[in-house]
Amino acid sequence: MPSNHLSYAIRAKGLPAFNNRIRSISQRYGFSPVKMENSLRQFIGILQQYQCGASFPLTAVALKRYPDSIQAFQQAPVEFCVHGYTHKDFSSLDPDKIVDQLHKARQVFSNTGLTTTGFRSPYLSRSSDISKALETTGFSFSSNQPILWDIIDATSLTASQTANFGHAVAYYQPWLADARLSLPYQIYGLVDIPVSLPDDEMLFDRLNLSHADVENAWQNILTQTYQRGELFTLQVHPERTSLCVEALLALLSRAQSLSPKIWIAKLSEIAAWWRNLSAAYIELIELSNNQYKVRIKSPVSATVLVRSVEANAPTEVFFDNYRSVNSIDFTVRSSVRPIIGLSPNTSQVLANFLRQQGLIIEFNPRREQYSLYFDQESFDHSQERSIVAAIDSSLQPLVRLWRWPNGAKSALAITGDIDALTLWDFGLRLIGS
Structure with missing residues (x-):
């Protein structure tokens, strides 16, 4: 039912964060894909400065509506992975419906001339049914497991910031980086690549941090993953590119300055390497x-x-x-x-x-x-x-x-989910389309 998709979106984000999200999308999206295309160009321009790539999980139904917008970037140093057929919680679907969604998404990608065997769930939902369905439908890697880094000074947060952040952590149920390794792992024939939290949505929309604070947060995670020889999978939704320019430039600059070096790679490259290493x-x-x-x-x-x-x-x-x-x-x-x-x-x-x-x-x-x-x-x-x-x-x-x-001593993956390309996509998403 349409109301289920709306209520799930509110439950996943929390009502305050959901209201903030509704207010912000009109600034970041338009009725045509032009705003998102410009954001992607800006993002890719930063990557090209440092001669590195990125992975963009993309909702297939948005690709189906605006194939030309994505095909324009096929020669760019980026890859597009599947982010669901529609942007819905896969963990709420029965196994047959998960398989159906994945088949439909892969068909859209194929029809558009995009080849991928990578997947990231909307809302980072995960379950054994999802993993098994991904293997069944020909995917070789995923990036669904969140891992939370202890980089936020809780004593500096207001009550509303604490509540917003706590809601996200409770919803995602991430690994804690102090207890688990931030490394890929193999499950049901897949390589799953953990994604680091807090991500851009949590830092900007939930905590309302300054650009400098976001830059410091990313630098902190980079320092920890480098010291431990682990992986930092950065999540930056392209819609927020303009907010992240300085932080992203600083991150890539430092990542390329260290010795031993940091391997900056796309998700597909990391998954292929992990299979070879194993x-x-x-x-x-x-x-x-x-x-x-x-x-x-x-x-x-x-x-x-x-x-x-x-x-x-x-x-x-x-x-x-x-x-x-x-x-x-x-x-x-x-x-x-x-x-x-x-x-x-x-x-x-x-x-x-x-x-x-x-x-x-x-x-x-x-x-x-x-x-x-x-x-x-x-x-x-x-x-x-x-x-x-x-x-x-x-x-x-x-x-x-x-x-x-x-x-390389550690690794860095730049990723960014493309949930929608236009305001129409967002409206249709709330009714499950």
Whole structure:
């Protein structure tokens, strides 16, 4: 029913934020797509200054109404992902309807000459039914899981700001960055790429922060993800481009100034890399006199790290106690096997998690043969950060691949949902069209 879509939009945002949203859209959208086209040109112009790309999840029905507006950007350094057929809560749909929505959306994209296997849910809705439907309909990656960074000083907020922000957090039910890793993960054949909160909607519309405060917020998240070697997936709706120009320029400028570098990539590139990393094949051959031959079979662009071993190839400081190796075929000297040993009873979920970190693992009951060893029958994701900290803080010998390619320490993805192209789209959206 049409009223359901309106009531859901109010429930998702909260009434104050919904009212603010209604007031703001007349300034950011017009009766034709011209305002949005201009916003996209401005956004892409910033990207071109730094020779990087972005990913724009796009509602298919808006694309169907105004295909020329999006086709004009096909040569730009951006990709368009599916953001639903219509902008509705996918978690409220039964599995058959989810599949139908996804098929219809992909058909619209195909008819418009756009190729994508990426998806972000409206309202960041997520469920096992959504993930299974995405795999069934040929998608290879999604970006639905929010992760919240503790960057807002709660003591500085007014009562209304606190309520607006708290409503968003309660609705999204994000991971907390202090407890979980901001990294892709594989589920039902998909790679899901977490999106960072607070996003532009929360910062500007809910908290009404200044441009300088938004810039500081983004810089804070970038600092934390860089220090941890993780991923910052920025969410900037293109409709707010004019509000974010200085903050976005400052973010990209700093991201390109750091060494080791930050990999700035589109969602499809990150998903493809994560699959390659998880499937990486590293050969460790035991020689004589505590020496091991290391051969990196794939992927070619992998960042190879060593710690507390002697290597016969050039190395340089990477971070903490790790050094990067400029070779994919080299020898190391170590008193133990410089990889992760796992007991035969260790959880397969933990083994998969370690592989996705670029760690070399072997199942073997002989603990004494390994520099690091886990004997853990159960594993849940609340243990991720403590396990990674134990590995990274150790001084034991280790050879591994890093999470990111070509010598990058962390990663940054610029994304922006395009919920609508015109005021008409917004009106029709509220009645479910």
